[in-house]
Amino acid sequence: MSSRLLSFVGRTGRRRLMSTAIKLTTVEVNDKTGIATLTMCRPPVNGQNLELLLDIKSSINEIKNNNSRGLIITSASPKVFSAGLDILEMYKPDQQRLRAVWTELQNVWCDLYGISVPTAAAINGHAPAGGCLLATACEYRVMVPNCIIGLNETQLGIIAPKWLVSGYLNILPKRVAERALTQGRLFTTDEALQEGLIDEIANSKEEAVDKCVAFIGTFAKVNPVARALTKQQFRADNLRQFHKEREQDVDDFLSLVNRPEVQKGIGIYLEGLKKKANKQ
Numbered sequence: 001m002s003s004r005l006l007s008f009v010g011r012t013g014r015r016r017l018m019s020t021a022i023k024l025t026t027v028e029v030n031d032k033t034g035i036a037t038l039t040m041c042r043p044p045v046n047g048q049n050l051e052l053l054l055d056i057k058s059s060i061n062e063i064k065n066n067n068s069r070g071l072i073i074t075s076a077s078p079k080v081f082s083a084g085l086d087i088l089e090m091y092k093p094d095q096q097r098l099r100a101v102w103t104e105l106q107n108v109w110c111d112l113y114g115i116s117v118p119t120a121a122a123i124n125g126h127a128p129a130g131g132c133l134l135a136t137a138c139e140y141r142v143m144v145p146n147c148i149i150g151l152n153e154t155q156l157g158i159i160a161p162k163w164l165v166s167g168y169l170n171i172l173p174k175r176v177a178e179r180a181l182t183q184g185r186l187f188t189t190d191e192a193l194q195e196g197l198i199d200e201i202a203n204s205k206e207e208a209v210d211k212c213v214a215f216i217g218t219f220a221k222v223n224p225v226a227r228a229l230t231k232q233q234f235r236a237d238n239l240r241q242f243h244k245e246r247e248q249d250v251d252d253f254l255s256l257v258n259r260p261e262v263q264k265g266i267g268i269y270l271e272g273l274k275k276k277a278n279k280q
């Protein structure tokens with residue numbers, strides 16, 4: 001949860017500042033279907049800063065504990081599912097915070113990847129890098145047209161670690177995954193469907209959510225315990241490997257991000273993003 005200072009005029013006529021907690025995610029459970037929708041709400045692009053990651057984690061845990069029949073993840077932004085890690089967290093970073101950001105990204109991934117209920121991503125906008133990570137941790141993906149999705153880390157001079165790549169490898173043939181990762185390729189919606197990175201295209205967010213609901217509905221007559229154990233069987237090796245390496249992975253991430261040439265690259269990339277945004 002992040003906090004914001006609200007200014008108001010109190011009874012004495014003096015202006016006061018009040019700190020309020022703002023959640024960057026919402027969870028809504030549909031009474032009829034029992035399916036929970038987790039919506040990311042950090043405008044403009046759901047950049048994954050520490051606070052958003054903490055809220056996603058707490059929402060996944062809420063869904064784990066409220067007997068929901070399934071989880072759909074989506075975004076409140078009209079054009080972007082998530083732009084991935086907030087690049088400002090990686091540029092000239094505070095070391096303790098950077099460590100916490102990466103640890104929470106790991107937590108979000110393993111909670112979403114390992115949750116027993118069926119999961120689906122209603123990708124209602126662009127989903128590069130960490131956005132793609134969230135989508136590929138799910139069991140099903142529906143995306144709106146004319147957007148991009150993929151792991152573009154090499155374009156930023158950083159390397160997606162094995163646990164992050166495992167979502168890709170669950171979905172794409174190894175050959176396609178290797179080429180896409182080494183190129184830092186971002187797939188258009190049509191290309192993503194063609195390669196199997198997404199399962200369906202929908203014309204709107206509402207249609208994407210409906211298609212996710214239909215996917216989760218396919219398990220209605222399947223024993224949920226048998227389903228969950230089967231899912232775990234498929235995902236256990238990746239999770240075991242991740243837990244073995246997670247601490248080393250945090251150290252590797254920090255030392256990579258702190259390299260002067262990587263800092264320089266991130267700075268240039270950020271400038272490019274800002275220039276592009278100002279031109280629009």
Ligand SMILES: CCCCCC/C=C\CC(=O)SCCNC(=O)CCNC(=O)[C@H](O)C(C)(C)COP(=O)(O)OP(=O)(O)OC[C@H]1O[C@@H](n2cnc3c(N)ncnc32)[C@H](O)[C@@H]1OP(=O)(O)O
Nearest residue numbers: 047083084085086087126129130158159160253273274277
């Ligand atoms: C061991 C090491 C392992 C490393 C593994 C790393 C794993 C994950 C890393 C990441 O997730 S790195 C993040 C990579 N993300 C990107 O490269 C996406 C960059 N963004 C875009 O391409 C576009 O913004 C978009 C998502 C396609 C959306 O385009 P749109 O035209 O709708 O919006 P913009 O005008 O470009 O942006 C609006 C506004 O947001 C700022 N912004 C965009 N993305 C980010 C971001 N990831 N972090 C921080 N800020 C971002 C952008 O600069 C604009 O800001 P203003 O100029 O308006 O202030």
